[in-house]
Amino acid sequence: MNPRRLDVEAYRDSLLEAAGELNFSLHGPSLDLDAPGNERRTIYGKVSRGRANDLLRLYDFPSPIQHSPMRILTITPLQQLFVMNSAFVEDLSAKLAKSVEQDPTETAKVRDLYQRIFARDPAPNEIDLALSYLNRANLTRLAQALLATNEETFWQ
DSSP, rough: OOEEEEEHHHHHHHHHHTTOBOOOOOSSSOTTTSSSSSSOOGGGGGGOSSSSSSSHHHOOOTTTOOOSSSSSOOHHHHHHHHHHOOOHHHHHHHHHHOOOHSSSSHHHHHHHHHHHSSSSSHHHHHHHHHHHHTOOOOTTHHHHHTTTHHHHHEOO
């Protein structure tokens, strides 16, 4: 099966879910997706006709002022730069790192991150790579690197 990139709504929701922050509450007013603390599902995000949200614009959300029978999914370097540099993803990475801090060993922390993000155990070589990465960086950066992988971004 060919991998297919998640649409922006599913991708944002999967990032929030991995960090344990996704709010599943139904109904209610829409909120700006950039608003601090907005952890509601993306379908409840406010869509402005005058100012497009950066995340929506980067991930091929159709223009709200014209008819769009389908989305054309693109893959651009700006999408990866967003994941590597956005305050939104950095905040989620910090929350993920904090959630695994109490694990007794670095290996347990890596396993816990993989379970939370990918819902699977890491392979032995993935553990080795993560541990060598942790020698140069911290848990927050590792969580952010894992959130930026194709495994998180694409349907398999």
